[in-house]
Amino acid sequence: MNKDITFNADALLLGIGIMELPMNCVVVISEGIAKVRELPEHGEYRIVTHQGKIKRMRREEGEEF
Numbered sequence: 001m002n003k004d005i006t007f008n009a010d011a012l013l014l015g016i017g018i019m020e021l022p023m024n025c026v027v028v029i030s031e032g033i034a035k036v037r038e039l040p041e042h043g044e045y046r047i048v049t050h051q052g053k054i055k056r057m058r059r060e061e062g063e064e065f
Helices: none
Strands: 002-006 025-030 031-039 043-050 053-060
Touching: 025 053, 031 053
Parallel strands: none
Antiparallel strands: 002 031, 025 031, 043 053
């Protein structure tokens, strides 16, 4: 699940229905945009920043051999 959520920073509220979210996920907020990303079953999720801003969200998966 990849979902982008725009919210009103003046209201200081972010409404996310938890019933809609995957069992394991992460919510990242940057510059008035919230992004929900499902976490991989086996792997890593890296957040790359540049000058204090999120530049890239990288998903790396693997499996046991």
